[in-house]
Amino acid sequence: MQYALSIIMGRAIPDARDGLKPVHRRILYAMDQLSLYPNTGHRKCARVVGEVLGKFHPHGDMAVYDALVRLAQHFSTAYPLIDGHGNFGSIDADPAAAMRYTECRLTKLSQAALLEDLQDDTVDFLPNFDGNEVEPAVLPAKLPILLLNGSSGIAVGMATNIPPHNLNEIMTACTALVKARQGGAAVTDKKLLQMVPGPDFPTGASILSTGGTEKLYTTGNGGIVMRAVTKIEKITTGRKSSITRTAIIVTELPYQVNKAALLEKIAGLVNEKKLDGIADLRDESDRDGIRVVIELKRDAVAAVVLNNLYKKTPLQTTFSGNFLALMTANRDSSSSLVPQRFTLRQAMDCFLDFRFETIRRKSQFQLTKVNARSHIVAGLLMALDKVDMVIQIVRASADQQAAREALYIELGTSSEQTDAILKLQLGQLTRLNKGKLESEKADLEESRESLTHLLEVDDAVYDVMREEFIDMMKRFGGERKSSIIVEDDGDFCDMDLIENSRSVIVVTRGGYIKRMPLKTFESQGRGTRGKRGTSDGGESADSEVAHCFTCNDHDTLLMVTQNGIAYGLRAYQVPIAGRTAKGQPIPSVLPVRGDEVITAILPVSEFSDEEYVVLTTEQGWIKRTPLDAFEKLSSRGLTIATLEDGDRLKWCHRVRNEDDILIGTVGGMATRFGAAKLRPTGRTSRGVRAMKLREGDTIADMNVLSGKNKEYILTVTAQGYGKRIATSEFRAQARGGVGVIAIKFKRGQEEDKVSCLRIVKDDEEILVITARGIMVRQKASDIPSQGRSATGVMVQRVDDGDHISSVSIVPQYEEIDG
CATH class of the missing domain: 3.90.199.10 (Topoisomerase II, domain 5)
Structure with missing residues (x-):
């Protein structure tokens, strides 16, 4: 023991x-x-x-x-x-x-x-x-080093494992707690987690916020999932650099992962045929940073290989946190230290209590010095007032003891003051400057008042602490190294920590996904070229835009694949990226199979039992299923439709019984019929025929008409022409018909085709995006209203080789932050 x-x-x-x-x-x-x-x-x-x-x-x-x-x-x-x-x-x-x-x-x-x-x-x-x-x-710490640098250790019957944190975040939280002690707003656990969203590891990497962080901070025990930072590049290999291959580049590793051991692990899995798609592996790290190159085979899908690497190697690992340290019981500084499990708040409170005590002790020590010096200065001033007598006494005295006794009798000085006077040589005594001594006396008196105030008033000590924290942040603070990717495992609600902002989500044909704040795109005029919204302007297949839409960050995204599989994902779980960034591979966000392509995405804010999901295929099959059947949809995926050979599930919309369904074809035809005429079916059914297609024609788009006044059907072609058509021009028909003309193509543009149909109102804005990622945000009312047979006007200028890929509606309340 x-x-x-x-x-x-x-x-x-x-x-x-x-x-x-x-x-x-x-x-x-x-x-x-x-x-x-x-x-x-x-x-x-x-x-x-x-x-x-x-x-x-x-x-x-x-x-x-x-x-x-x-x-x-x-x-x-x-x-x-x-x-x-x-x-x-x-x-x-x-x-x-x-x-x-x-x-x-x-x-x-x-x-x-x-x-x-x-x-x-x-x-x-x-x-x-x-x-x-x-x-x-x-040691008299000014910073909570326990949280900043973390600690690990194994004792007898207990162990500790504390992750490191970002200095700015920790000190911001400590400052807020100090303000609360001074009578300011209370710091709830929610606010504390917003200020300290997670650890910050010295090796960087990403943290998957799956609930472990909140559990660790609130209970003292929890696992934090760390993931390496990677990017996918095209590299040249061979003696003459003539062979181009895809490679996964690892630039940041999870904390405490041994890079050499990681390479051995990957190589072992490849040799044992447990990891496919890897052609070569090498370490190109140098003094500038980590660079592990994982070269892929020609037929390998980078996103799939990366997902397998996360699952089978330490590129993704878990930090098992255990907050245990020596603390005084019940925050009593006089009690002995004992090992205790603590929460994030308790660790900060312990540090703040200790810093409060050290400042008080420092103030008492300095006050004692100030009082001692003030006493000496007062004695020197008394000696200076009678300097001739002092010199005469010193000269006439047989020894120092005699001089000490004589000065004590004549001046009334204390033993400390007398000793200070006698330590001065006669030359120094005559050169004493009374003005300097009186100035020093005034300074000492001011210091005494300040130090006494610190010893008597708690808020004064807290003010000093806040000043120290700000100084420490200015001198030693820095940006966070470990990015946080929010993932929801159902254990707790991340949405409490995330603002429900409006975002633009872009999915490319190469299988990349990203999220951008809507305010990134300010409104522009009709017919302008727009801003680039992808990494290389869609020059490569990887960056060609497949889907672009706006949503709330708290929305659930129903992500549908061409094979009839649907996945559920919160919008905030899509990683944020810049306008020109490629984004993250979809398999790093969702466990989709290598042959699956996301063909439709439906953002849902609330799963109402009065709404349905309408699914439509490329060959014109349609079905209606209750929306709440998808409420429990998870990221693991679920079959939602049975398809014929060669058909593809492409559209997914919400609908009510009183709504109408509008379907348009690539060749410019459209039909409208009531949603109530479409009998609800089970989740895995095939559905019924929506529209009779002419030879060579396919479905271009599907949308829902709510029956509200002043709605228009916005039709946009691949070459950038478009128009608004009053909904009244499309009368309801029987399901399964050929439909009516929705747009005629311009002379000389017969090869043009319908890209999309959208339901818009006058007070809405639209976001038009091309396959190469060029985006234009403009008012719907700027596009003229025309008849069904009109050819439309130029909505967005399209570069050679590019075409309109998607049109998204931006509701009126999505104001751009000023």
Whole structure:
């Protein structure tokens, strides 16, 4: 039992106040005693290890050196406390050079945040192991190092594993908690999670927010899924660089993943035929960063290979967090330290309590010094008022004791004041400047008032803490390294932490998906070229736009494939990317099969039992199914339609019984019939014929008419021509007919075809996007209303080789943020 307690208290578990284990604290204190500051030269690590072993830490030299090395490794420690010079190891688990070769000194952060107040009686000192030295029981931390750098350790019967965090986020949260202590707004768990959305690992990578983060922060125990950051590139291989292949490039690894071991794991899976599609594997990492190249075979689908890599290798791994540290019971600083499991809030409260106490102790120490100096200055001023008498007494006295007694009688000075006067030489006494002493006395009085205020008023201490936090953020803060990808596993509601903003979602024919804030696209005039919304303007198949629509970030996306499989996904789970970025491979977001293509996406805000889903195929088959049948749809997918050979499921819309269904063909024909005439069917049924197609014609689009006034049917062709047609011009017909003319093509444009039909109102805007990703946002009312037989006007200018791919409706309330 005594051994177990020794391991817990003396080696394995960190102190929650300064975030350090004893060996780390002793290393930093020894370096402070050796004056190894950032503005001095490096010293041999062997010198530091010897100092630590001889004075403070009676254990093995390699244990001390390994601890020192870790504090200097930028890939192990988010905010290194030691500045190392030489070989300090690598992410491949290569060992550091021997301590006789490497050198070290303190970093600016460790000096400013841990050691700066050490001489101001801010913490207690304890005797060392042999009683010949003293060492600090804890360092007077200005930052919660426990959360910033994390910690891990295994003791007897318990273990701790705390991830690192971003300094700016942690200190922002601490500042908010301090304001709450001063009477400000209370910081709820929801607000705390918004300020600290997750760990921030020194190696970067992505964090999948699947509920583990919130569980870890609120209970002290939880798993955090980490995923490597990758991109898919076209690379040239061969002696003459004439062969082009697709490659997966890994640029950031999950925390504590050994890169060399990862490569061995991938190579082993390939050799064992457990991982297909990989032709070559090499490490091109250098001092500029990580670059692991996974070269794919010609017939491999990059997104599928990447998804398998996430499943079978440490490219995706879980950090098993366990918040355990030494804390005082019930936040009582006078009680002894015991190992406790804690939450994120408790860790911050513990640090804030400790920092409050250290500032109070520092203020008391400084006040004592100020009072002592004020007493001396008062004595010097008394001596200066009677300087001739003082000089005469000193000269006439036989010794210092006689002079001390004479001054005490004549001036009434204390023993401290008398000693200060006698320490001055006669020349110094005559040169004393009364003005300077009176100015110093006034400054000391001002300091006394300030320090007394700090000792008497809690809010004054909290103001100092907030100023310190702001200073620390300015000096040492930085951007987050680990991006957070929100994924919902049903354990908790991520939507509480995410604003329900409007976004544009783009899916390309190459299988990439991305989300962009709607305000990225301001409104433009009719007939303009627009903004690029994809990576290379659709020059490659990967970036050619297949779907583009607007939705709320809280919406559920029903994503339908050509084979009749539907997947459920929250809109906020689609990764955000810039206008010109390619986005993420769909298999990294959804587990779709390699031969599946997303052909329709339906955003749903609410699953009403009064609504239905209408599904239509390319060959004209249609079916109606209750919307609430899809409410439990998950990312694992579900069969929603039975298809004939060669047919493809392409359209998916919501409909009510009182609505009408509008279907248009590529050749410019359209038909309208009541939704109520379409009998609801089961989820897996085939459906019925929607429209009779002429030879060579196929369905171009399907939409729903709500029957509201002032609605128009917007028809847009592939070459960019379009018009609005009053809905009254399309009378309801029987289902299964040929339909009526919806648009005639311009002379010389007979090869043109209908791209899409949309239902619009005068007060709406539309977002027109071409296959190459050129987007134009414009008012629907700018497009003229014409008859069914008219050819329309130029809606968007289309470059050679490009064509209109999609038109999305932007409702009136989607204002652009100013």
